[in-house]
Amino acid sequence: MTAVTHRTAEQIGHTERGPRPLPELGAQAEAAQPSIVDTMIDNGLHVIVVRRPAVPMVELRLRIPFAGTDPMHSARAEVLANALLTGTKRRNRTQVDTDLAAVGGDLAAVVDPERLSVGGSALADGLPVLLDVLADALTEAAYREEEVGREKERLTERIQLARSQPSVIAREALQRYRYGDHPFAKEMPEAEEVARVEPADARALHQAAVLPKGSLLVLVGDIDPDSTVDAVRAALAGWGSAASASVLPVLPTVTGGDALLVHRPGAVQSQIRLSAQAIPRTDPRYPALQIANLVYGGYFSSRLVENIREDKGYTYSAHSYFEFTPSGATLMVDADTASSVTPAALWEARYELGRLGLVPPTEAEVNAARSYAIGSLLTSTASQSGLAGTVAALATVGLTFDWLREHPLRLAAVTGEQIAAAALEFLAPVNFTGVVVGDAEQLAPQLRAIGGVVLP
Numbered sequence: 324m325t326a327v328t329h330r331t332a333e334q335i336g337h338t339e340r341g342p343r344p345l346p347e348l349g350a351q352a353e354a355a356q357p358s359i360v361d362t363m364i365d366n367g368l369h370v371i372v373v374r375r376p377a378v379p380m381v382e383l384r385l386r387i388p389f390a391g392t393d394p395m396h397s398a399r400a401e402v403l404a405n406a407l408l409t410g411t412k413r414r415n416r417t418q419v420d421t422d423l424a425a426v427g428g429d430l431a432a433v434v435d436p437e438r439l440s441v442g443g444s445a446l447a448d449g450l451p452v453l454l455d456v457l458a459d460a461l462t463e464a465a466y467r468e469e470e471v472g473r474e475k476e477r478l479t480e481r482i483q484l485a486r487s488q489p490s491v492i493a494r495e496a497l498q499r500y501r502y503g504d505h506p507f508a509k510e511m512p513e514a515e516e517v518a519r520v521e522p523a524d525a526r527a528l529h530q531a532a533v534l535p536k537g538s539l540l541v542l543v544g545d546i547d548p549d550s551t552v553d554a555v556r557a558a559l560a561g562w563g564s565a566a567s568a569s570v571l572p573v574l575p576t577v578t579g580g581d582a583l584l585v586h587r588p589g590a591v592q593s594q595i596r597l598s599a600q601a602i603p604r605t606d607p608r609y610p611a612l613q614i615a616n617l618v619y620g621g622y623f624s625s626r627l628v629e630n631i632r633e634d635k636g637y638t639y640s641a642h643s644y645f646e647f648t649p650s651g652a653t654l655m656v657d658a659d660t661a662s663s664v665t666p667a668a669l670w671e672a673r674y675e676l677g678r679l680g681l682v683p684p685t686e687a688e689v690n691a692a693r694s695y696a697i698g699s700l701l702t703s704t705a706s707q708s709g710l711a712g713t714v715a716a717l718a719t720v721g722l723t724f725d726w727l728r729e730h731p732l733r734l735a736a737v738t739g740e741q742i743a744a745a746a747l748e749f750l751a752p753v754n755f756t757g758v759v760v761g762d763a764e765q766l767a768p769q770l771r772a773i774g775g776v777v778l779p
Contacts, residue, residue: 375545489594500758535563
């Protein structure tokens with residue numbers, strides 16, 4: 324028997340003449356235009372239907388603006404979202420689940436300070452049932468006392484568990500520090516607020532705020548767009564109101580400044596959360612900033628990851644990304660570190676921000692980030708589910724499928740000079756603020772020494 328010789332990855336990647344050359348990048352082609360209908364139906368609902376016949380399924384995404392300024396709005400909205408699909412006047416909870424299961428379907432609702440979202444899927448030939456269950460919930464949700472009580476108990480448990488998590492503590496601290504008392508800052512109600520919500524409160528909020536005008540419905544799958552719009556129009560004919568869904572007031576601009584140290588007694592790990600104002604996808608500078616962010620910390624081969632993870636071992640994961648908001652976008656930098664190296668990690672994160680503006684990305688860095696950006700966009704929209712989510716996210720800020728189809732070409736056309744300019748303008752350390760959550764007794768002396776941090 325001939326012995327099998329195993330080659331290492333380095334050996335596989337080399338020839339006798341040296342490393343195997345990477346193949347040249349091909350010319351970026353414009354994405355194909357699918358069959359799509361984008362229209363407004365009689366009740367004011369914006370409907371987008373995209374034919375994607377990959378599998379005999381259909382994906383549904385409903386987005387209803389759901390802002391509120393009442394101090395109890397967050398609690399009522401959470402109870403409403405959790406109980407919306409637990410029964411209607413003609414279906415109890417079991418019947419809702421049974422009808423959906425019969426067509427291989429599911430529906431779920433979640434809420435945030437900006438919108439109420441309902442999402443799900445079904446077999447393509449089960450679309451009439453999926454739409455009927457959705458319409459029933461939108462027009463006849465019952466909010467029965469026993470169901471609301473059960474959901475309140477589950478919600479209270481989840482809130483109490485979430486509030487013990489360092490990542491949630493850091494997120495809430497950052498939201499308060501960035502946006503003060505703006506409704507967008509309150510992403511989770513207090514458990515005692517949830518306990519005060521009654522079924523009548525959920526019914527009243529549903530009547531006042533679950534409205535089609537200003538809302539968006541996206542359907543993607545092995546379906547005919549024209550006949551699907553007709554089916555939507557018929558199924559949702561009874562859902563209507565003269566009022567429009569409630570949108571959030573404009574967010575205040577995030578301004579740079581000192582980070583805030585939030586004391587978490589006894590913590591052995593810290594959470595670094597930095598944020599700066601960015602630009603929306605509609606801005607012509609966005610493609611350049613998107614690639615600049617990737618070079619900084621947006622993927623595993625970024626400068627930030629190489630510095631504080633691979634080189635210095637300060638963190639297992641560090642990441643920078645866009646957070647798209649109702650009125651624009653912000654840039655975020657996240658890193659969780661051991662308390663002993665938190666000040667050093669913060670210093671290096673700021674250093675890499677400054678270095679990106681002063682030492683522009685090399686051609687190799689730009690090409691790698693560009694390939695990642697284009698590839699991840701195409702990958703994220705390759706499935707029916709991914710395409711439905713992406714189309715919904717774009718449409719809520721006024722962007723059509725054309726933007727999605729053309730964006731790979733914009734990324735391919737971005738120059739190194741444009742990327743360097745975007746980094747200098749938007750990724751400068753002075754643009755950022757944020758929070759550091761950790762044990763102040765351990766962190767304060769070193770943070771005081773490096774500066775730029777408000778101590779408790």
